[in-house]
Amino acid sequence: MANALVNVPARARRGEIIEVKTLISHPMETGYRRTQLGARIPRDIIRLFVCTYNGTEVFRAELHPAIAANPFVVFSTVATESGTLAFQWTGDNGFSATESATITVE
Amino acid sequence: MDRETSRRAFLMGAAAGLGLGAVITVVPVHATPKEMEDAVRKVVGSAPVTKGRVKLELPPLSENGNTVPLTVSIESPMTAADHVRAIHVFTELNPQPDVVSFRFGPRAGHARVSTRIRLANTQTVTAIGELSDGSFWSATAAVVVTLAACLEDA
Numbered sequence: 285m286a287n288a289l290v291n292v293p294a295r296a297r298r299g300e301i302i303e304v305k306t307l308i309s310h311p312m313e314t315g316y317r318r319t320q321l322g323a324r325i326p327r328d329i330i331r332l333f334v335c336t337y338n339g340t341e342v343f344r345a346e347l348h349p350a351i352a353a354n355p356f357v358v359f360s361t362v363a364t365e366s367g368t369l370a371f372q373w374t375g376d377n378g379f380s381a382t383e384s385a386t387i388t389v390e
Numbered sequence: 391m392d393r394e395t396s397r398r399a400f401l402m403g404a405a406a407g408l409g410l411g412a413v414i415t416v417v418p419v420h421a422t423p424k425e426m427e428d429a430v431r432k433v434v435g436s437a438p439v440t441k442g443r444v445k446l447e448l449p450p451l452s453e454n455g456n457t458v459p460l461t462v463s464i465e466s467p468m469t470a471a472d473h474v475r476a477i478h479v480f481t482e483l484n485p486q487p488d489v490v491s492f493r494f495g496p497r498a499g500h501a502r503v504s505t506r507i508r509l510a511n512t513q514t515v516t517a518i519g520e521l522s523d524g525s526f527w528s529a530t531a532a533v534v535v536t537l538a539a540c541l542e543d544a
Contacts, residue, residue, distance in 0.1 A: 301499035314508070316485045342497045345505075350481060350489040352457040352506040352539075359492070362499040 290371055292385040296363035304335065304343075307356045308373055308381060314349035330355055330375035338367035347375075363389045420510060421487040426480050429487040430518060433478050434526045439518060444477070444529035446517040455509040455539035463502035464519045464527070468494075474501035476520040483513040508539035 291305040308330070315327025327349065335343040342361045361369075371383045421429075430439070447461040466474045473496045479489040492503045501519070509515070512534045519527045 314485070337497065340497070342495060344493040345503075346491040346493075348486065348488040348490060350484050350486070350508045352508050356504075356506050358504040360498060360500045360502060362497050364497070 288371065288373070288381055288383040290369075290383050290385050292369055292387055294386075295388045295390065298363065298365075298389050300363045301360050302363050302387070303358060303360050304369065305356075305358045306333070306335075306371055306383075307354060308383075309354050310373075310375070310379070312347075312349065312351055312353045312355065316349070328376045328379075330373050330379060332372075332374045333357060334372050335359070335361070336370045336372075337361060338365065363387060365389050420483045420485055421481070423482045426482045426487040426516065429480055430478075430516070433491075433518060434520075437524065437526050439526040439528050441528055443527040444517050444519045446515065446529040446531045448515055448531040448533050450532070451534045451536070452509065453536045455511075455535040455537055457506045458509050458533065458535075459504065460507050460515070461502070461504040462492075462517045462529075463500065464521075466501050466521070468496055468499055468501060470496045471522070473498075473522045474519055475522055477501065477503065478518045478520070479507070480516045480518070481507075481509065481513055482516075483511040484508070485510060489515075509533055509535045510538050511535060 287309040289307045293302050296302050310330050313325055313328040317325045319325060329349055330347050333345045334341060343359045345357055347355060366389045369385050373381045443464055445463045452458045462477050464474045474494050476491060476493045478491045480487045481489055489507055494501055514530050514532050516528060516530045
């Protein structure tokens, strides 16, 4: 449904701090806009973004309507071991999207 | 008779509609600095907030309030004993003061995050950092917005 893009380096040295870039397509409708007829457009946003590294949570962001459409979040984490970084976005109207990336640590 | 009633109903409906319109324009459509203060207090409780340590990067002039790049960071060793727990971002003139809360652990490596935010007005943005020792630090940045976000028609 949703189009998510994540950018994680494929390889890293043990203990290195890696940068993770994430982008997901979502309108992030604020709930403050109106149609030309004056009807309020209901809010439809992503509320929560969580990143887990081999099952351990390393980063979390709680989003509000003031986040621009197509939320783009860049953060960092320490490359501790080879494995999977899992990303999850959840929001209004039952919105849920997941994405994952693998990393080789040497 | 029937026509008469519908005309009266129409006029009353129109009057009610006008009244409603007047009420809506009276209600402020943005958060005030006071509301931002309350939102900040909800996060920090009664703890004191000191200026400094937090670095908040925003363009001084933004042509489009719908997408303003924001980078916030705190210098920290990010060890189990001394790390940044969270960074919260607030605005004073958006419809609601909260923008985003980032939560970290020692495994984050750096307490540094970039994203894109919406700004409804020319205003000051505040970032509050929460450290593992329970102290709170803040930084502010003023942004001039040419095209405001949030309030345009769809």
